[in-house]
Amino acid sequence: MGLVGLLNGIAADRRLNNIEVLYLSNWLNNNRYLKRDPDAIDLYDAASIILEDGIVTADERADLLNLARDVAYYRRVGPERSRDQSTNELLGVLQGLGADGLINLEEAEFLVDWIAKRPQVQREWSVPDISQRLQAVLADGEVDETESNELVALFSSITGDDFENTALAGGLSAWSFLDTTERVDLEGRTVCFTGAFTLCKRPGLIDMATRAGARTKTAVSGKVDYLFVGSLISPDWMFTSYGRKIQKAMAMRESGEGIHLLDEDCFRSSISSLI
Template sequence: MVDLHQEFQNSGFFHEARIDRRSADALVGIAAGLAADGKINLQEAEFLKSWIETHLCHLGDPVVNILYKRLASMLSDGVLDSDESAELLDMLHQFAGLPVGSEQICTTPNSLPLDNPAPDLSWADRVFLFTGVMAYGPRKDCESLIVERGGLIGGSVSKKVHYLVVGSIGNDQWLHSSYGTKIKKAVELRESGVPIAIISEDHWQRVLFG
């Protein structure tokens, strides 16, 4: 599986020997502050990118690099669309949700209402929708893999969606997370007989990459 978890776990971001602790604490505080109102706008995203460039980019730390690279990708066109805003908010929730000193910055969702057994995946003319933060990379990159194989990307949970893919970097308490609404709606549709499958990113990646 193409996975960033090992980078997160081994990161020097949470070790005093590798980083200015005051800057680390400041970034956690900034992330928490930006995410506090439940939304991230373009100005806030640009501020965060600029702050990391000024204070932390020279460190070469995996956690900081992941956050910065995804920010840079999102802002490369000078726009922060609604999907990017939601993805960034998910990331900041996870980033600020653990205390400095934790050995793990993310937990794979393990109580999600995933289809069991996981279904076979078809690509051509199948509609995919992503929720949560993908370990593979920015959501647009994940969507490109679908489109390249003849699949389609949905705009919201509906009867037209065939697969809802739940990102691996998430919170066990899915119902209360920022992406819980999509999952709840998908469960309701599935229980009403709509053929929508809720799958993990792990399963999605296994089918993609073997």
Template structure:
């Protein structure tokens, strides 16, 4: 058990380090830094328990704290902080051994880019550059959906409209909504949830996944059985509904929960009528 605990701790520290570097890449992608981004960094860093021993995170949090302490942010302070961010991006070594590591880096990059609710030309170029260097992930969820969305927008709308629509889409993909909420808590998967008007409970096949606010997964399964559903252990072409719990991890590709989501999305793209719905939406129809 102790070995498992240390393994999980190391894995979580690595995820946090990947997120740190990715977010900083996004924040400085346009070579500019504003007060909203500084506030975002302050709140995000304070929320990262797995970075408490990370020297770069400690230095960065101290620097941000000093800037915000007197309530006045000067140009010199912004320039010094931007230099620190760029140095961390340049010199911090975080191995990206698996595809999911690169997916997490991309999601963090997106979070940094959209932190101030702006997507400008330089930031869009940074996203395109990352995707170009990682084109082997174009079939990997959720990067495949981002690429598809960008291609659709490029063909159908003006550059200005594309930037605004893509900004809103990227916020949903990353689950980030800092400007509206002041919180760095992410709510991923909203962008793939189906909005439905009704649910046919009786004899419909269902897969439940994730952690639920309404109870344990077994509790949820019992409720589903009571409503007449047929329970499936995994997502397949025969699945009618995939219901995901509200306590969802943003690193969805790193575990079985993420695998189910990815497979369900793939089946939807292939034309199968599977519905992906949240715990709260499902509850509203019980």
């Protein structure tokens, strides 16, 4: 579903530019689980051949665009898709739309229509922010440079993509959901951990939190004050218990509960005297 979403996003305005061609080739190369997928192989080979001589002609872009649209069309699935499939496709669409660092009017309108046709996607934590921003951007019927940059930044914060600066297509998880707090007092607080930490493994984290006066929980609930998110993250974070904890905590926070989502650096600062 990620590949389908990516292709739909890249082809949303029915044009391909050189950066999008390079992005698609890079994305396919980085997603090695697709190496046995005949459609992915065809796309990768086509993009590689185009890029081989360093010159991307209009005809080559048109041929690759048609191939991408054909693959997306024939691999589409019916409306009864799973939550994970829908989320994966959404991430792919956002990656494709932001691949070249620009969002134009056709692409913004495409995303509005794409979301409207998928009720299961509308329940995902990031979609209300996307829809609200799109509504504001499209109010005057155009997308200016500032609005384009804002949409690219929003999509990047959700997908983790930063192709322009990292040359890595298919980024890591988003950090936009975290509270910007440098340090907290753990005394008497209840904390939960999710993801992998560079500091140490889970037993060590629990030990340090306990020594700092905190209680620890293994699951997110209304009793948890702080959910600390590890900095070692993977592209499939949304489909793991890691991602589910984050989404549950975000839903709780949006409903007015007092849980805070904090990064590993905040935890490190909060227990600095114990290290």
